[in-house]
Amino acid sequence: MRKFRISLLTLALAACAFGAQAAGPEIETLAGRARDLFDYGRWSDARQEFLRVRAVLTPSDRLLAQEADFYLAACAVELGSPDAEGALREFAERYPESVYANDVRFALGSFYCAAGNMEKAREAFAQTDYKALSAPRREQYDIRMGYVAFAGGDYRKAYDYFDRIGSRSEYADHARYYKAYIDYAEGRYGRAKQAFTALLRSDAYRDVVPYYLMQIEFREGNYRYVVENGETLARRAVPERRAELERVVAESWFRLEDFNRTLEHLAAFRKAGGEMDRDASYLEGFSLYRTARYAEAAEWLRKACGAEDALTQNASYHLADCYLRAGDKESAMQAFAMASDESLDATVAEDALFNYAKLQYELGGGAFNGAINVLTRYVERYPSSPRAEEARALLIAAYYNSRDYDAAYRAIKQMPSGDADIRAALQKITYFRALEAYKAGDMRAAQRYLTESAAVNVSPKYTALNAFWQGEIAFAQGDYPVAAAKYNAYLKRAPRTEREYALAWYNLGYCAFDRNDLGQAQASFRKFLAAWSPRDRYRADAYNRLGDAAYSDRRFEEAVGEYDKAIALATPEQQYARYKRAVTLGILGRTDQKQQALRQIAASGGDYADEASYELGRSYIAQEKYAEGAAQLEKFVAAYPSSPRCTQALSDLGLAYLNLGDKQKSLKYYDRVVGASPHSSEARGAMQSIREIYVSQGDADAYFDYAAKAGLESDLTALSRDSLSFAAAQKLYLDGQQEAAAKSLRSYVQSYPKGYYLTDALYYLSDCYLRSGERGEAIETLTALADRGTTQYTVAVLEKLSEMTYADERWDEAASAYRRLYDAAPTKTGREEAMKGYVRATVAGGDGAKIAAMAADVCGHDDAGAAALREAKYAWAGQLRAEGRRDEAVKLYRELAKDVRTKEGSEAAYYVIESTFGSGDMDKTEKEVFAFSEREPQAYWLAKAFILLGDVYVKKGDNFQARATWQSVADGYSPADDGIVDEAKARIAKLN
Structure with missing residues (x-):
């Protein structure tokens, strides 16, 4: 803090104002000596003298006492005493009207300024009356307020305060320095250079000025000046300043294209404690690149990449070349991707985009069909480029190689369609897109794509295959005449070696079966077998159909032979073949063989075990082996209580025990028939048998009691009406008189809610509703029928x-x-x-x-x-x-993730990976993502996993790999409207 000069005139005026009695001559002499000591900056001695003055003052010496107290507080400020602030505030409180009040506020501001408390300094100076200060004090005020404003970042106000300081002031150099610095910071280099040059004569600033002068020369592009003077300055500088100087000198040598000297000074920069930021990393990497040290260059250039800016573009472009020289095409592709931003250097962007696209193609197209998307972007953006034709040729090849047909289709539709190569690619892609839709069960989409593919009609191969799959769609929809026409159209064009050739004959066999043309069916299935070599389910099924055709023609021995062929292939179709063979053996009179075969089928389980079990029981009854038949049918009923044949089996058991003379057991099983399906034809037959048993026992009343308890009609006249009403309705239905049949069947259902033919009537009525398109009524009727039991x-x-x-x-x-x-x-x-x-x-x-x-x-x-x-x-x-x-x-999710080819499996695998990420194990997360990508998951969830992988790299501090990963998603993934691309771009923006 500078000296406080107190005017004697001010003291004299103050004495008059207070009207106090003047102190004695000795005290005045002592006080004068104390003032002189203070003015000479001997604040400790001055303090001692003012303490002596204060000790000898009497209560009447109020003015001198006030002066002494002020100087004591001022000495405390200058001496940095801990109680300086307290002393000033105590003086202000004791003498609120003192002539020194303004000086005290100024002293407080100075104190806070020296202590670094700029906010309080600003407040104290704001309360100071600037005009009431002496000229020296005004200079002190200006220099200190200038510094307060400067420290607060208000350069304009600071400059105004410093500008008040005159050239002859003791603060002139300080003011000139800060003004020069503000000019320098705000880019007014000419004025800053002039001021800094003047300060070379200043004892306070001559050592620091050369640093700023060199920075100005650097910013003005005078790199030769920097390298000629910077090394000397750096040798003399402290470590912190030395690091900054070495950094500037290094970049100057870089601008002068002396890359060895650049590397030399960057090494010195690091040795002095300098941190290698992105810019410094680029200087290091590019200098190493230009001196052919590519492996070392890659490490530093990689660190310079990150944000979407010119620095990343340049660094990644040269980094790509480093990777290519090392044979690392994958990393080179990622680097070129970063350099392809057309909003920056256009020449670099075009070359980078072409190489990015070409490498993407060479490496297999990318996880998200990126080769197509990037090549398309190049062709669209640079149609006049000398490399456009090469890009276009690669693009067509990429279309052909693509397996993501949806993405390929979207991309190719953006291309001009007149070109024959493009049209051929479109025909193939739409064809395969149709197949994917077919496999997914979307027949409408499959038909639409096949129609579009057929309209192109460039490739004979895909035109022929198109007809085959149109046949498949028609077949799946039950339109067999159309299916047959399409298969025949295919067969006229198809080579016999193709898989579809044999399958067309196979499906034509089924089309012939549908129209009951057994001769044509057999011919088609035999042609299929001649063209189809695998011993698989198709072959077994064809043998079964040949067996069925022979069975229908009553060529039973031939049927058995065909079924034997199907059984020999040991596919799941053998179950049907074994059952049908057993039934056919029975027709041939080989009953023992039939029963043996049925026992084997029933014992082995499978889809026809229940059929075999029931048929075995019936076969015993047909032989009048009622005991064996009853035993087998009881096994059947116990094993298959939900079988549609269970009610009939119970009826057969009633008959078997009746023939065995066990009327009680017979009644028991007939009763179960009535209980299981009271309104069925089986129940009507059961009631007739029950009536006969009771009548044979001479107990007709017992029958009527039973019928009443069962809630069934027992009146023969009513039963006759029931039967006649149903028969009339049934005839209308079978004659195809749909409307009349529906009316008659409704009448029957309403009139005979307990009728024996209610089940049949509801079934026929539901079919009438379905044929007439009355969905609500059909559902209601089907529901009622389903609720009637098995x-x-x-x-x-x-x-x-x-x-x-x-x-x-x-x-x-x-x-x-x-x-x-x-x-x-x-x-x-x-x-x-x-x-x-x-x-x-x-x-x-x-x-x-x-x-x-x-x-x-x-x-x-x-x-x-x-x-x-x-x-x-x-x-x-x-x-x-x-x-x-x-x-x-x-x-x-872990269980589901075992198969990622499905939507559920892909999503589940992603959530498992997300869980690993949440646990904080980044290495394991990275491994899981790569393992996931190799299992051909669905594109959406693979893209989500790659976005998460970018997050992993951020956590690991590898911003380059994070950016490259997100870039691969943003560039390669499609469609662009499901949020994935936006999410990837948002990650890149956040990285910026």
């Missing part, structure tokens, strides 16, 4: 009911129908399809509790089928995840 119609009714309620989004009804169908379906395939429908309907309903119950139910059945189990676990895991039970969800 009948011969149960499977067919539940199949139709589940299908219709699902299509109408009646989810709870559909789920119930599918679940009941699972219990009733006689075949493994039927049960799997039913359970799949049960899962999908429940999930579509969206009730979390029902989803959880469904999933537990499905997982408890081994024969639910892979699809149903997968979708049930997926839905269950999703429900657990939504409830925040993530650990439980991940357990299910």
